[in-house]
Amino acid sequence: MTHPVIAEVLRGSHVESRHRGSVAVADAAGGLVLAIGDTDTPVYPRSAIKALQALVLVESGAADRFGLGDEALALACASHGGEPAHVEGVERMLRAAGLDPSALACGAHWPLHAPSAQALARAGKVAQALHNNCSGKHAGFLCAARALGVDPGGYTDPGHPVQREVKAALENLAGIAIAESDRAVDGCSVPTWAIPLAALARAFARFGSGQGLSPQRAGAAQRLRAACATKPWFMAGTGRFCTRLMEHFGERVFAKTGAEGVFCGALPQQGLGIAIKCEDGAARAAEVVMAALVARFLPLGAGDEAALGPLARPVLRNWNGIAVGSITGTI
């Protein structure tokens, strides 16, 4: 159960902080090509599996029926910053399904994107559920409920047909049965199911390659990946790690952050899936480790290293813009 150091924060000439964690990189058959630390204990994947939770949106026929394009599909996979175009996109998804923002059960919070939060306040407005970073995922669940012909009400309950579909898809991709006792409540009130890192990595290998999935599911995964690769701003936002990584690599890398230091991703052309859990829940550590894994497992071409550098070893600046340190993965 030991979690080794996976990232270090430097200030001046000293290591100021260290992050421990575990990493699994697997193929679609579950073969581990890298295992660091504890890859067997179930961890809550939180928002890192939004793309897997969005499979029901495509498989239910909702994406076709409601004419959802790449922006909407990326929003369904997103932890977005609540920037105006994110909010407008989620509103359009709801309208397409004959719903309005009052159907969202994710709770309200101010936009994660600080300038958007300030602009909202400057306009005399307050945070609403639409600004919640999960509102796109929730709009996706609501659209899926409509397409499945079930009552959208209670769509966050573990027993709701949409959440049962989500759990079944997770079990299929991860290749495991998930016990009811491995369920907790996520920040946006939907169930989060604890899954071992090794199984999460396999799930993303399958999501990225389609291997081991039904043709219908493989097609849905491919459509979601393509949407995120085409519109990576909609799955995170301005300046965010996931957006920056996918803006550069396109369909070569799928990557999604989650709360409490979880990060999942896929290298589709290599048939590999990635799952990271920082023991202490730090996103900053999971990010630099994800960048390090991309550098290790993806054949890099011209320009790739220059794009990865600032993501793999971001410079820390203080309030005067002075470079005071950096953070980097140590795997």
Place this chain on the structure above:
Amino acid sequence: MTHPVIAEVLRGSHVESRHRGSVAVADAAGGLVLAIGDTDTPVYPRSAIKALQALVLVESGAADRFGLGDEALALACASHGGEPAHVEGVERMLRAAGLDPSALACGAHWPLHAPSAQALARAGKVAQALHNNCSGKHAGFLCAARALGVDPGGYTDPGHPVQREVKAALENLAGIAIAESDRAVDGCSVPTWAIPLAALARAFARFGSGQGLSPQRAGAAQRLRAACATKPWFMAGTGRFCTRLMEHFGERVFAKTGAEGVFCGALPQQGLGIAIKCEDGAARAAEVVMAALVARFLPLGAGDEAALGPLARPVLRNWNGIAVGSITGTI
């Protein structure tokens, strides 16, 4: 250099995240009554030693000369939330010394207190140096420079007379010589000097009890502690851990948070000083550990346990207010 687990984050029935770190509790002679993990490696204390950095404000005569009361002295020790009364208090400190906010070299950031940041934006204003959580400390340095009769310009430089006084005071309280190579740049651009936890704990035992200090320095420390105990809102702000802890315990507990998971404090009546460093830099872990140490080393009276409970084991709620877990110290 092993850091044991000092705090756990629970979600549902699982531990979701774990924090490791080290703890020193010492008396004024440097005797350790508790040592967990690594208490020997120097760590940057960051804002946790603002009260020690404020000694120069009193010892220089500035506090008397400029008529600084408890609010101003608490602000000099503060990582404040940028709430309106914090900002007004810092402005008054500067005015008393014949200066204005343009003298502040801490850099600007939006108020840490979210409603105050929203109100600022709603008023069409933007973040200024006054809102920086360190602006009170910086105003204190500027007042001290005035009282010392030196140019306030460049007061954040390691070679400025104010910063030399600060370093000498740190060495006196910690009982060690600090090497120039242990200096880094803090978030607000002043030097931060790396000091082992054991020495930091001794420094706070001396700060809290006056033992081992000159009468003048012991008096300055007593004055700063009394100011923070009387006006704890000014050293942090609405809803903040340091404020809540000191509002309840008054002069029985001094406690101050710092960036990157550092927490320092004193139990003056017990003659003990406390220094905590969470390995990964998490404030949430350092807070619950500080609450646990207060419970362990302070004789608790009626109402003390009820006040400590929510600080020692805060409930984590999601965006709908649903209790999803908790965080607690494991020392």
